[in-house]
Amino acid sequence: MFQSSSTYESALVLLACFLLYRFLQRKSLPPLPPGPKGWPIFGNAFDMPKSRIWRKFAEWGDEWGSIMSVNVLGTPFIILSDPLIAEELLGKTGSLYADRPTLEMANLTGWDRALSGARYNERFREYRKLIGRVVGTRGNMVKFYPVEDYQANMFLKRVFNNPEDPAAATRKTAGAMVLHLTYGYKIKEEGTDPFVQLADEAMEQFSDITRPGVYMVDMFPFLKHVPAWFPLAYFKRRAAECIKTCNDVADIPFEYVKNQLDRGEENNSYAADLLKDKSLGEAKLEDLKWSAASFYAAGSDTTVSVVYAYIMAVCIYPEIQTKAQAELDKVVGNDRLPSFQDRNSLPYIEALVKELYRWQPIVPLAVPHRAMKDSMFRGYYIPKDSLIFANVWKFLHDPKEYKDPWIFNPERFLGPNPEPEPTVRGLFGYGRRVCPGLHLADVSVWINIAKAVAGLNISRALDENGKPIIPTPETTDGIVVRPIPFKCVVEPRSERVVELLDEALREGEHVN
Template sequence: MTFAVGDLVLLALLACFTSSRLFFSRKYPHSLPPGPKGWPLIGNAFDMPKTHSWRTFAQWGKKWGPIMSVKVLGTPFIIISNPDIADEMLGKTGSLYADRPTVQMALLTGWDRALSGARYNARFREYRKLIGKVIGTKGSMAKFYPVEDFQANMLLKRIFQNPEDPAAAIRKTAGAMVLHLTYGYKISEDRPDHFITKAEFAMEQFSDIHRTGAYLVEFFPILKYIPAWFPFTEFKRKAAECIGPCNEMADVPFAYVEEQLGKGEENNSFAADLLKDKGISSEKLTDLKWSAASFYAAGSDTTVSVVYSYLMAAILYPRVQRMAQAEVDSVVGKDRLPSFQDRDSLPYIEALVKELYRWLPIVPLAVPHRAMKDNVFQGYYIPKDSLVFVNVWHFLHDPAVYKDPSSFNPERFLGPDAEPDPIDRGLFGYGRRVCPGAHLADVSVWINIVKAVAGIEVSPAVDEKGQAKMPVPETTDGIIVRPIPFECLVKPRSEHLLHVLEEALKDGENVN
């Protein structure tokens, strides 16, 4: 085997980096949580799963216990497989674990400015304050109900206009809703909207660069200083592709708001409210811009994933679709579409939404926390800079808690022996890193699901032999996941429904 000069230089640098990590590694005064034995220097680097890591972590938890650890190039990874431990560790002692790890690919692409990956510092607290001021409580979301209701009605219209691709209508609606709320922007209906196209592409890249263990630079940060023509630096080309879309995600719609306000036009959006202060510094402006971009991410991906999951569940479990439709018909009737005022009267729909959250959770492996200082937890030593992973997918698929967890059954959340609400088991994060857009996401999901139930009949697509093409209940990989693509047939539940929808859309045309 022969090596080029670049290969030899890179191998030497990696050897020096790894040796220094080993030489300067500390001796721990207490034992780390249990876990598989690793190799010298590299630890468990080769044991780390390359895809759908939450499944592998769940298997490890069965063997090594609800709090376990592995070491990757000297960095301890603490993996939590018990929600009570996660509550205590990240909630009650949350200040110790409020930080995020440095994601090298985020630094290289500019995504480190987003709230989800922000370090626990003044900028992080400013982001949360700005977002919390607008959508921090259930009550504060009420002023957005008209926009949410209108866009959920538009979901039905968009699906009926292009029934061959309901997933596209769901993506368009989620993006339209959050752009409307965040920037006061109404999308183009007769052609692909450039704001939505840019945002979707950027969010796909965001999810990809945050995949656990996907890029070598996360294990060897020194690689970011190596020229892009060296071996093993493909990540640099990927990072270069992401910089432009990342910037556009925040810059383009924010510039739209600034232009509107400059012309004296009406804009009642989140971003417009933040821009009312005329003496904004450049640093403050960056905070406003990225808090708005984070606002977008908080609502769009959750809605897309959960509504798409509903179409899948309606195909695989037609009884669920029939029961949900029967409840809506009984409570709301067929002469209007359901609204937020109906929520308390639709317990089966509420259970349906909970089961959608549980069945295919959108963030199955919560964004990792970072230990901010050395500490001892339940007798185990957790060194500073340890990464803490919470296996939310396992929490929501634990057969000791959820009967037959792979099955879709909303009734598990009804009655005196209801199973735990997924929101209480880390669905939107933990401690000081709980998603500040949780109320926005929940409102958006509920209104879109109840409209879909009321308006759409979903059935499986068929092949050339007339056989049903049933979807597989699995998700994509990444930090934010969606159901894997599938085909289905969708149609209005009745001709009368189309007339009801037309009237509802006329009533909402002037929503700002």
């Protein structure tokens, strides 16, 4: 008994000495960026919102400045509300802030193997190298134009077949396009395709398990050791639900490609191009498999979000559709559908795509970076392991840079003094964490929007009293967002469009 009491007292003394040391050490350090005062031990944990965290961060930025900080259970959150500061800190400091935080839920579900959450290490660099070999430049994407064009035509076909649910056609097309590009897989058009269903489920889970502050294990990592039956261990039961889906979304389509190549069948996809390199060892194959899965995740989410945002935007602002169709009719005419060759001749549609990116940014808070060592920035101390958040949503809705930022207006990007493009405001990330698939996302979004302008008439649905229903321009929550569901009316623009589409699909049915 005496020995136990003595051990306990010794432990308390050691803890008190450690806390005193940390307190005195902290007093001698330069200040952190300013921010709201928090509670002892918990810091600002109770101030963190449960949803749409970028809005709270924007409020804090207005109050505390363009670079500010909060403390969440001992971890400093550095919040950036100025795009120039974000570019200076995250884009020009090499590897200093290139790491990602450790998300225990991502580890428990297997998503730590995906590129977006990978730590800054050799595996991360290998992923980027593999993706860069195939789609790292605009020039690389040219060989995929036939697949992109075919799947964008299929988007119109899917909408025509189910005009009551354009959101479903958008999701199906995004999945079909990236599965085709990544694995050379053409989905089943009738019923539910198993690959698309698997990928949709995986992406929903990924967006959920990576939301900051939602799962207790991310705030208290030691909880990962508690058994699943423990009252506070809902996260473990959730992780058990997700891990099989995470494994399947990487394994199943990858095996499809390997089997095709083993049978000598033609496949010109991202994965097939790399698998044809017989020098790849087992470790490289694992990197290839997960780079392909990451490739799919990034491309599909972007296309779904932006194309569905287009449908919402023209319901709220019907004049946008009128102007875009007028430009397209003048340039392309009525005897064919638009193609990539028309892109440079369609400035309004180009501006329309930019405004879609700005209006509802796909990753509004970006994915947080992690400081890899103690550093100073503009007189402020940024400790090792701080999480750095670039509030892209605020950047793109700043009235100092964008006139009437809540209004959807593509013309802000036209004329002699265009407003800043979203791509230079962190839309695809910063520095060594810039999305390596951004050129894939760019061409996928553009061709789908161009086909939608050419082929669809989108209008407001009517309520039970015959009054038009104007959608609310709001998004879902999570790391990756998309417009909330809304009602609308979607019809083929003309009988001629239907004929042109049938002709184009017959010509493109052998694209692989």
